Amino acid sequence: MAAKMPNTQGAAPKTVPNSSSGGVHSLSPGELSQRVAVIKRFKELLKAQRDRFRNYLESLDRQQQVIQDGTAEDLLRYVDLEEKIVTDIFSIQKVIDPLEKMYQSIRPAVHPESGPMSVVLHTGDDEVSGLKEALSGLKAEAAIRSERNRELLARRMASLRSEIKALRNNPYARRQGNTSIPTQIDIQG
Secondary structure, eight states: OEEOOOOSSSSOOEEEEOTTTSSEEEEOHHHHHHHHHHHHHHHHHHHHHHHHHHHHHHHHHHHHHHHHHOOHHHHHHHHHHHHHHHHHHHHHHHHHHHHHHHHHHHGGGOOOSSSHHHHHHHHHHHHHHHHHHHHHHHHHHHHHHHHHHHHHHHHHHHHHHHHHHHHHTOGGGSOOSOOOOOSOOOSOO
16 A cells, blocks of 8 residues: 655655555655755764764874873873864764654655665665764774773873882982072172
8 A cells, every 4th residue: 555645846756665554655756855865964974973983093092102102291182182082073973863863764764666766775774874883883992992091091190100209208309408598699799
């Protein structure tokens, strides 16, 4: 049983499986193009998020080297860079979440039985699935590397604290004799 929707652009409507009733209903070319646009935009955002996570992973790798070998200024620079990347990741995720809901709402109906748009929609759906899997893998890897860097940084901080404590307890580092600082200087001689 096929439900017919009004055809607003004069072209023959596409027949799409109706997930709620088990039948099919038709989509106008406008509706179909809207669905394609949602899929394309969702793919673009997922690709951008994937790229941001790749940048984050590269930053974590460089940060690991800085933790092991670098100075405090270098480490501070990478921590600032990491914060910017994480902020960027969260800001794009705020856009992805509602778009994903929209994508999920149209997803059951994106597989027309025939027509040139069926290939576009099916390919888009496959690409979205692949991008989401890749993004999940990058998120997991980022969490692992971030935790590894956090542990490495904690060890480095403990080492620095013990070095500072050893310097404070060094009897030769203390000043011997008069340690007062002059408050007046005779400039006439």
